[in-house]
Amino acid sequence: MNIRVSDIAAQTVSRIEVARVSISLGEGVDAFEAIRDLNFAVVPGEFVCIVGPSGCGKSTLLGALAGHLPLTQGQLTVDDQQVLGPSPDRGIVFQQHTLFPWKRVRDNIAFGPKMRGIGKAERRRAAQELLKLVGLEGFELFYPSQLSGGMQQRVEIARVLINQPRVLLMDEPFGALDAQTRSLMQEVLLDIWTKMPTTTVFVTHDIEEALFLADRIIVMSARPGRVIDDIRLPFARPRHGELVTETSSCG
Amino acid sequence: MAFQRLAERMPGLRWLTRAASILACIGFWQLASSLHVNLGIVTFRNVPPPTEVVQSAIVLLKSPKLLAHVSSSLWRVFAGYGAAVVIGIAFGFAIGRSRAASDLLLPPLELLRPIPAVAWIPLSILIFPSSELSMIFITFIGALFPIILNTVHGVANIDRRLVASAHSLGGTPAAILREIVLPGAAPSIVTGLAIGMGTSWFCLVTAEMISGQFGIGYYTWEAYTLQNYADIVVGMLVIGLLGMGSSWLLTTLGHYLMPWRHPAVAR
Structure with a gap:
């Protein structure tokens, strides 16, 4: 198997269905309902941002979509297939520090192909392609600790995209970055997303970020999290940094 | 100033x-x-003054006795410490990863842990047919607990988000153990190995003084009983050198096995 960006772009994009989903977390007296009766669908290729106050269960929902958390009620499906556990089909990017510190950038990115049993030369070539896509050529032999926060997030994105996921899940991926790097990374993400449109669910508490990135914003209430608004954004693509300043000055 | x-x-x-x-x-x-x-x-x-110690050291260096003593000490450490490394890391992984293994293995270990390894000497002489085996056992016991406990600590404190990421990237349980848990626990394991190496030598020297017929601890004690006072200090110096050498070996091994901890230059 030889992964090229053009091949990746030809992947299938998926539909996500969230049906009557409730999730309780904690055990015994500490148990609480994080999400109550959530209902919505994401159409193939859509970029959805989920916003809401901290503790509204938006990360919980993403964890459930990734297959890391069991549902208390309801059903999650991707292309009519029920989500029962983690899968490389549903790539997840966390806020920070989830690169493997003992693997060089190249081998972090090539982790997915390695798990699929693809040979060393082959997977390194694929990793090289992804490095080019996220603009990190020349850094293949670095360890994560030698990279800046923004560069680490680029590697995270590359590591997930190399698996050609049907769904991209992002849990405040730029939340730990400084403002300048964050807006740069938002443009980088949109650029990548244009090259390989993937159904994306992006969790953030930054409204401006959501306005800049999304086709659609789902607003969640405080705990237990429910959908309280569902907004479709009319802004044309490709989008650039000016959009953010325009909308914020309007508001 | x-x-x-x-x-x-x-x-x-x-x-x-x-x-x-x-x-x-x-x-x-x-x-x-x-x-x-x-x-x-x-x-x-x-x-004895340093000048006498140097003379005795030169005499010992020239005699075949040195090699016999040092090699029998090294062999005991190699055997006892080696067994502790294998068993300690295996037990540590089992205890750190599985609740059942932890319930099964940990209680007796916790009961035995407060007993200093040196206190095992009389009983181990009774248990083992040869004094050689009993000395190796003491060396083993000395190293075992620090290695087990540090391995458990390292394995149990793996960042759960790293494991979750590996799952999401298609990692099987076996692959996650090899690719995530082992390297993640490595710094803690190496710390356990270093502490274990120190206690191992400590226990060996004590055991040799009590029941040895060869070995550098025995040599030092024999020098005392024979009133070769300069040789006492020579024995101490040799023990110090052996300890220093083995801890250097471990540090070097740590650097070699965990290059990400000290990334030299960018490229």
């Missing part, structure tokens, strides 16, 4: 100071022992 400012201008001065400090200690030792100084609570009456 004046010294600090001077030292900044001449880095060689700091080395000079350090060398002078060691020389001063040796000088004091030479003076105190040759003058048979008695300070009340300590007396240098029977302490």
